[in-house]
Every structure is written in C-alpha cells, then in structure tokens.
Amino acid sequence: MTALAARGLTRVFDHADGPLEVLRGVDLDLEPGEVVTVSGRSGSGKSALFALLCGFDKPDSGTVELLGRPLPETPAWQDCAVLPQALGLAHELTLAENVALPLRLSDRRAAVADRVDELLTELGIAALADRYPGEVSYGQQQRAALARAAAPRPRVLLADEPTAHLDHDSVAAALAVLRRVAGEGTAVLVATHHDQVHRVADRRLALTDGRIVPA
Ligand SMILES: Nc1ncnc2c1ncn2[C@@H]1O[C@H](COP(=O)(O)OP(=O)(O)OP(=O)(O)O)[C@@H](O)[C@H]1O
Numbered sequence: 001m002t003a004l005a006a007r008g009l010t011r012v013f014d015h016a017d018g019p020l021e022v023l024r025g026v027d028l029d030l031e032p033g034e035v036v037t038v039s040g041r042s043g044s045g046k047s048a049l050f051a052l053l054c055g056f057d058k059p060d061s062g063t064v065e066l067l068g069r070p071l072p073e074t075p076a077w078q079d080c081a082v083l084p085q086a087l088g089l090a091h092e093l094t095l096a097e098n099v100a101l102p103l104r105l106s107d108r109r110a111a112v113a114d115r116v117d118e119l120l121t122e123l124g125i126a127a128l129a130d131r132y133p134g135e136v137s138y139g140q141q142q143r144a145a146l147a148r149a150a151a152p153r154p155r156v157l158l159a160d161e162p163t164a165h166l167d168h169d170s171v172a173a174a175l176a177v178l179r180r181v182a183g184e185g186t187a188v189l190v191a192t193h194h195d196q197v198h199r200v201a202d203r204r205l206a207l208t209d210g211r212i213v214p215a
Helices: 046-055 095-105 113-124 137-148 168-183
Strands: 004-015 018-030 035-039 061-066 080-083 156-160 187-189 203-208 209-213
Touching: 004 046, 018 046, 018 187, 018 209, 035 168, 046 156, 046 187, 080 137, 095 113, 095 137, 113 137, 113 168, 137 156, 137 168, 156 168, 168 187
Parallel strands: 035 187, 035 203, 080 156, 156 187
Antiparallel strands: 004 018, 004 061, 203 209
C-alpha cells in the first residue's frame, strides 16, 4: 500500500502585496521502504508542502492520504513522524527523554531504552544523552530531533532539511539512520539542498513553480 499520497495540493498565502501561490497542484506518492529527496530553491515551498503532508496545515484544494485513508487532523506519530526545520525539541526534557517521548506516548514502551541508546549512539550523541537541548549545539539538537522522529519506526518520516547544520561525518551518520529506517519499512521524504543527501535517495524530486517534478 502507498504510504503517503498527495493529489493536486494547492496553497496560497495572503500577503500585504497580494496572494502568493506557493503550491499549484502537487502530486506525490511515497512507497514503504524508499528514501525520496526533494530539492528546490529557498522559498519554493518545501516546508509549506511538508506542513500539508503531516497535517500541520490544510491545503486550499487537493487531498492527502496516509496509509490509504484521508489524513487525520492529528496523525499518530508512529504513522507520520516529522523532523521540522525548527526541530521542535521539548527544552525541559533531556535529549534521551526527547527521543523516548514518542515511544512512551505510543504502545511501543517495551524497548525504549535500547532504541534510544541505539539511535543516539548511531548519531554520535550518546555521551550527551542526559543534557538538555539548551546545553548542546544546534547540530547536536538536530541529530536528537532526527532520533526522535525515527524512534517509533514510523510508517512515514518527513525530514525538512535534516542535515542543514551538520558536518560531513554527521551527515553520513544521519543518512545511515534514514536508510536504516527505510530498511525497516518506513517511507522517508527529505527536503534538502545537500548533494550528499540526494546521492543516497532512491528517487530525487524537485519543487519547481509550485509543482513536484523529477530532479
Ligand atoms: N504561514 C505562512 N504565511 C505566509 N507566507 C508563508 C507562510 N509559510 C511560508 N510562506 C511563504 O511561502 C513561500 C515558501 O516558503 P517555504 O518555507 O515553504 O519555502 P522552502 O522551500 O521551505 O524554503 P527554504 O529552503 O528556505 O527552507 C515563501 O515565500 C514564504 O515566505
């Protein structure tokens, strides 16, 4: 079954100088187990698209189906996990507690510690597990946010610029996690400007003039 299917998505933002038509009919299918990258110039609408795909925002027209059903108001994190550009870590929780959160909120409580350790280790931040987000660098927070998104083995993972603040080795570690999650059956969609990310994709797409086209 297609994990995520978008059809004819449009989104217009009202600005003081007139309406801005950001998405003009986006069609997109994501299959389980694949890593798909989306490129596009800054301001082309990648984040706006991701917000529609995970239910943070509503399209002006068009549909999104998650796991064969209309996207619910608030999709369960284990169905659709998001790594937003702004990360969205809880600052009153340590990195390990942030990564454990979606597991504790779902029915996957059994192996919380193991899964958290495994992801933090793979991403090179296990030594920082007990620190709070305000006590680590932005790139380290970004890796924690990736670990949190991947933790519950979601059916769909939407990662908006997950490597923007990482050095070469950390990008490689983040990509290894994304590939491994896809190997577990997750459909992974990544917005990125990094060639290093595009190279590991099964399919490369671009958002151009409000539409998705092959890159
Ligand atoms: N909530 C909003 N209200 C009004 N305008 C918005 C809103 N969100 C995005 N925009 C505008 O829509 C356009 C697309 O923004 P978006 O953040 O989706 O681009 P992007 O491709 O993700 O860019 P970047 O690569 O820089 O992150 C921009 O011109 C932005 O100013």
